Amino acid sequence: MSHELGRLEDLPQDYRDDLIKLNLVPLWPSLRAVLPPKVPTRKTRPTFWSYQSLRPLLLRAGELTPMEKAERRVLVLANPGHGLEKMQASAAMYLGMQLLLPGEWAPSHRHTPNAVRMIVEGEGAYTTVDGEKCPMHRGDLILTPTGLWHEHGHDGTEPVVWLDVLDLPLVYYTETSYAIEGQRQPVKPGHGEQAYRSGGVMPTPVFERSNKAYPMLRYPWVDARAALVALAADRPEQEAVQVSYVNPETGQDAQNILGFYALMLRPGQTLRLPARSPAMVFHQIEGRAEARIEDSTFTLNEADTCCAPGYTAVTLRNLSSEQPAFLFIADETPLHQKLGVFENRG
Ligand code: GTQ
Numbered sequence: 200m201s202h203e204l205g206r207l208e209d210l211p212q213d214y215r216d217d218l219i220k221l222n223l224v225p226l227w228p229s230l231r232a233v234l235p236p237k238v239p240t241r242k243t244r245p246t247f248w249s250y251q252s253l254r255p256l257l258l259r260a261g262e263l264t265p266m267e268k269a270e271r272r273v274l275v276l277a278n279p280g281h282g283l284e285k286m287q288a289s290a291a292m293y294l295g296m297q298l299l300l301p302g303e304w305a306p307s308h309r310h311t312p313n314a315v316r317m318i319v320e321g322e323g324a325y326t327t328v329d330g331e332k333c334p335m336h337r338g339d340l341i342l343t344p345t346g347l348w349h350e351h352g353h354d355g356t357e358p359v360v361w362l363d364v365l366d367l368p369l370v371y372y373t374e375t376s377y378a379i380e381g382q383r384q385p386v387k388p389g390h391g392e393q394a395y396r397s398g399g400v401m402p403t404p405v406f407e408r409s410n411k412a413y414p415m416l417r418y419p420w421v422d423a424r425a426a427l428v429a430l431a432a433d434r435p436e437q438e439a440v441q442v443s444y445v446n447p448e449t450g451q452d453a454q455n456i457l458g459f460y461a462l463m464l465r466p467g468q469t470l471r472l473p474a475r476s477p478a479m480v481f482h483q484i485e486g487r488a489e490a491r492i493e494d495s496t497f498t499l500n501e502a503d504t505c506c507a508p509g510y511t512a513v514t515l516r517n518l519s520s521e522q523p524a525f526l527f528i529a530d531e532t533p534l535h536q537k538l539g540v541f542e543n544r545g
Pocket residue numbers: 271273294295297310314349363365
């Protein structure tokens with residue numbers, strides 16, 4: 200039973216003053232706030248970011264702020280429920296749209312938060328991660344896991360934009376967030392996405408499996424898309440056509456804290472995703488979809504992004520009856536599983 204508990208005001212002022220002097224706090228006036236009944240309090244609000252609306256402002260940042268003054272030229276997609284200044288999309292997720300102009304270079308650094316990039320537009324840019332030069336094409340997912348050197352360069356002729364997804368809010372909250380600046384990285388030969396090109400076979404030179412923590416850094420969209428299309432054709436009875444981005448050596452999530460997925464909605468399809476504890480981010484790679492999250496209904500055109508709080512069912516609908524729609528999803532599942540708080544409430 201959730202009966203009324205004593206309030207702070209019920210306590211005599213001299214007693215409250217004595218507590219404060221000794222850095223003590225009575226629990227009971229705040230007990231329900233920190234342990235609310237049945238459903239957690241979530242600051243994360245359903246929030247939508249239109250690419251068409253933010254794009255001119257991001258390009259303007261390219262005129263206003265040179266690379267030397269930015270290091271990373273990013274507009275952060277901030278959830279107003281957390282307060283914009285907190286720069287978080289959810290409790291654990293940070294989102295940013297990053298712009299790199301032709302000829303620019305974002306200098307090498309490494310940091311404790313894990314990052315991924317989902318490429319949104321433009322050709323000719325690359326990111327070098329741990330010495331591996333990863334070309335950026337629309338829809339590609341590129342990992343920059345914790346502690347690995349990374350820098351971004353651009354040999355093309357048009358602006359390049361990508362979506363950054365980091366676990367920065369969580370790492371910052373745990374007082375473990377820091378970065379180290381470095382030198383331009385020498386590029387080493389070999390690409391993880393070539394070594395792990397085919398599912399079910401692994402590179403095993405002289406019978407040895409890779410001992411790298413992150414053997415695959417770039418997940419080309421052509422391959423993820425082809426996997427979804429093949430899955431949809433092979434399993435017409437299966438409702439959700441979804442793949443997870445995994446570490447090909449372990450089969451576990453590609454990174455430790457956030458989970459990454461690609462989803463295909465068949466033409467005209469409506470798909471209900473269950474209410475699970477992790478917050479989710481949806482980014483439209485191809486086609487148009489509608490996302491219903493609590494009382495909000497968002498229309499996702501190409502390159503639009505939205506987020507949903509945890510413990511909330513989300514209904515996605517493909518707005519085309521002729522073409523499939525493709526979405527990139529990021530969520531907090533690996534974190535919740537590791538913490539032992541993961542729930543699927545259906
Ligand atoms: O590209 O390394 O959006 O360090 C935030 C922090 C991007 C990056 C962000 C970063 C980066």
